[in-house]
Amino acid sequence: MKPQKIAIAVDDLTVAYNYKPVLWDIDLAIPEGVLMAIVGPNGAGKSTLIKSILGIIDPIAGSVAIYGKPYDKQRKLVGYVPQKGSVDWDFPTTALDVVMMGTYGSLGWIKRPGKKERKTALESLEKVGMLAFKDRQISQLSGGQQQRVFLARALAQDAAIYFMDEPFQGVDATTEIAIINILKELRKAGKTVVVVHHDLQTVPEYFDWVTFLNVKKIATGPVKEIFNDDNLTKTYGINYKVSIQQ
Amino acid sequence: MRTITLGTAILGSICGMLGSFAVLRKQSLLGDAISHAALPGIAIAFLITGTKETNVLLIGALISGLLGAFWIRGITKRTHLKSDTALGLILSIFFGFGMLLLTYIQKQPNANQSGLDKFLFGQAATLLSRDVWFMASVTFVCLCVLLLFWKEFKILLFDADYAKTLGFNTKFIDILITSFIVLAIVLGLQTVGVVLMSAMLLAPAAAARQWTNSLGVMVVLAAIFGATSGVLGTAISASQNNLSTGPVIVLVAAVFVIFSFIFSPSRGLLFRQIRFIQNRKDLELHKTLAFMFEIAQDHENISHPHAVKILNNFHGFTRKTLGKLEAKEYISVKGQMWSMTPKGYHFAANLYNQQTNEDE
Ligand SMILES: Nc1ncnc2c1ncn2[C@@H]1O[C@H](COP(=O)(O)OP(=O)(O)OP(=O)(O)O)[C@@H](O)[C@H]1O
Ligand SMILES: [Mg+2]
Numbered sequence: 001m002k003p004q005k006i007a008i009a010v011d012d013l014t015v016a017y018n019y020k021p022v023l024w025d026i027d028l029a030i031p032e033g034v035l036m037a038i039v040g041p042n043g044a045g046k047s048t049l050i051k052s053i054l055g056i057i058d059p060i061a062g063s064v065a066i067y068g069k070p071y072d073k074q075r076k077l078v079g080y081v082p083q084k085g086s087v088d089w090d091f092p093t094t095a096l097d098v099v100m101m102g103t104y105g106s107l108g109w110i111k112r113p114g115k116k117e118r119k120t121a122l123e124s125l126e127k128v129g130m131l132a133f134k135d136r137q138i139s140q141l142s143g144g145q146q147q148r149v150f151l152a153r154a155l156a157q158d159a160a161i162y163f164m165d166e167p168f169q170g171v172d173a174t175t176e177i178a179i180i181n182i183l184k185e186l187r188k189a190g191k192t193v194v195v196v197h198h199d200l201q202t203v204p205e206y207f208d209w210v211t212f213l214n215v216k217k218i219a220t221g222p223v224k225e226i227f228n229d230d231n232l233t234k235t236y237g238i239n240y241k242v243s244i245q246q
Numbered sequence: 247m248r249t250i251t252l253g254t255a256i257l258g259s260i261c262g263m264l265g266s267f268a269v270l271r272k273q274s275l276l277g278d279a280i281s282h283a284a285l286p287g288i289a290i291a292f293l294i295t296g297t298k299e300t301n302v303l304l305i306g307a308l309i310s311g312l313l314g315a316f317w318i319r320g321i322t323k324r325t326h327l328k329s330d331t332a333l334g335l336i337l338s339i340f341f342g343f344g345m346l347l348l349t350y351i352q353k354q355p356n357a358n359q360s361g362l363d364k365f366l367f368g369q370a371a372t373l374l375s376r377d378v379w380f381m382a383s384v385t386f387v388c389l390c391v392l393l394l395f396w397k398e399f400k401i402l403l404f405d406a407d408y409a410k411t412l413g414f415n416t417k418f419i420d421i422l423i424t425s426f427i428v429l430a431i432v433l434g435l436q437t438v439g440v441v442l443m444s445a446m447l448l449a450p451a452a453a454a455r456q457w458t459n460s461l462g463v464m465v466v467l468a469a470i471f472g473a474t475s476g477v478l479g480t481a482i483s484a485s486q487n488n489l490s491t492g493p494v495i496v497l498v499a500a501v502f503v504i505f506s507f508i509f510s511p512s513r514g515l516l517f518r519q520i521r522f523i524q525n526r527k528d529l530e531l532h533k534t535l536a537f538m539f540e541i542a543q544d545h546e547n548i549s550h551p552h553a554v555k556i557l558n559n560f561h562g563f564t565r566k567t568l569g570k571l572e573a574k575e576y577i578s579v580k581g582q583m584w585s586m587t588p589k590g591y592h593f594a595a596n597l598y599n600q601q602t603n604e605d606e
Binding site: 018051054055056075076078080082086087088091092093094098101104105107108109110111112113137153157 | 272397407410458459
């Protein structure tokens with residue numbers, strides 16, 4: 001394999017909410033330009049891993065580097081799609097307004113979004129096929145549409161690295177294909193995309209890199225090399241048999 | 247009288263604005279906890295200074311209100327207590343302690359505590375014009391901060407974690423909002439009192455939420471509702487000699503809430519019911535039209551007349567349906583025959599694509 005630039009480096013990361021660690025001594029080196037799945041059972045710490053990389057949760061130990069520098073200095077390079085259930089969708093605002101929030105980071109404090117930000121937001125909505133819904137109150141969107149709005153918000157950030165927490169949660173087959181095509185576009189443009197994913201069947205089809213996680217890191221690497229029954233069994237604790245269609 | 251009206255109007259508007267944030271953060275109880283937490287501060291300020299000067303007592307209220315608010319924050323952050331537990335805890339501890347101090351002060355031989363219990367239920371009549379001036383300046387400052395940090399407030403309210411990843415100091419924004427809520431509550435203590443203060447904060451915001459789907463409009467509406475409650479409440483209590491102002495203002499605000507919950511066009515109970523009935527009627531009409539469409543489709547000429555009789559077998563069909571469809575020019579009826587118009591044909595053909603069409 002040709003040597004690649006490391007986009008995300010996680011070093012000895014340990015996180016605990018109470019006394020028991022939820023993540024234990026995680027090391028990761030994610031090369032630039034991969035589309036990576038994080039898989040693991042419920043409660044494995046997948047969301048926690050993303051949140052601690054993004055500085056939403058403070059780890060007990062360990063460090064994170066984005067392109068060799070601490071996350072704080074590299075924020076503008078990083079986009080985030082949270083788990084859909086993490087916000088109140090009855091909040092009084094429209095789809096366009098939510099997507100516009102993606103531009104707030106580059107605006108910084110106090111400055112208001114203007115024409116340029118609005119254009120960015122509209123383009124992002126268009127990319128996810130939601131332009132027609134721009135003025136909809138967000139509670140009047142279906143679950144899959146809300147998911148796409150979140151994706152559009154991250155696209156509006158125009159980042160180099162994206163973290164997405166279950167972007168396929170509760171979306172139909174058509175939307176799933178639409179989303180994965182967007183992710184593949186991002187990869188083609190040289191971006192690094194990290195996705196928490198639950199559907200093991202589609203991992204080989206969608207992703208080229210994978211991390212198995214269950215409190216500890218079980219394995220990480222190219223899907224072709226490490227996506228096998230052995231690692232799946234280690235991660236999920238039961239005998240797993242997925243036929244890898246490649 | 248003019249002073250009091252102005253004072254309650256200003257109070258109503260600042261409470262409405264900040265109450266919107268409390269409501270949207272699902273921190274409705276916070277206002278209640280903070281206002282109760284302010285009571286011991288008033289008592290202690292009196293015990294230390296021996297004065298009944300409102301400003302001095304309110305500084306005491308501010309300090310203990312802030313203390314209460316940030317303890318609640320600390321408790322929910324550091325322990326695994328739910329926020330309502332923390333709120334309840336702080337509310338009862340502070341209020342209990344405050345009441346204890348009030349009784350103690352009452353027992354003191356030299357002190358006349360009658361000036362203090364006005365903070366329990368409020369006494370608008372004691373508002374002086376310099377109190378009103380003070381309220382107005384605080385409201386002005388609050389408005390400026392609101393406009394300045396609008397974008398930051400909005401993103402914190404909607405998605406705090408995301409705001410953090412964008413590099414915003416969410417702790418700072420949070421502290422800013424909470425401090426202003428405490429300030430608004432303390433301002434209202436003299437007028438509305440500890441017990442009813444949270445209603446003053448929540449009612450205008452809850453009412454405003456019913457009328458709009460935009461945060462900006464909601465905040466403005468809440469301010470208007472709050473101010474109107476203040477003005478009307480003061481007027482009503484002045485016309486009925488012995489009604490105290492605070493509770494009347496709160497009642498007026500409550501009327502706003504009830505009215506809004508029933509009559510709001512998009513979320514109100516009344517219109518929801520009307521819309522439900524309307525939808526059901528439309529659906530029946532559309533079903534009949536779809537049935538006719540199928541019949542008409544079998545002929546080359548879509549406007550070929552058919553007997554009304556064949557519709558009789560169709561479930562839910564009445565003469566009235568026919569009349570309505572004719573009124574909409576979807577069909578034309580001649581004697582016992584009906585035929586589809588091009589307009590009706592087109593409409594029926596796109597009946598089930600409609601949802602996507604309407605999204606433009
Ligand atoms: N705020 C919190 N406070 C305490 N414990 C938490 C908190 N959030 C998560 N946990 C615990 O941490 C562990 C990991 O949670 P996390 O949300 O990261 O799992 P996950 O892998 O994303 O699961 P899922 O597939 O269900 O989304 C779980 O055992 C969970 O109970
Ligand atoms: Mg999760």
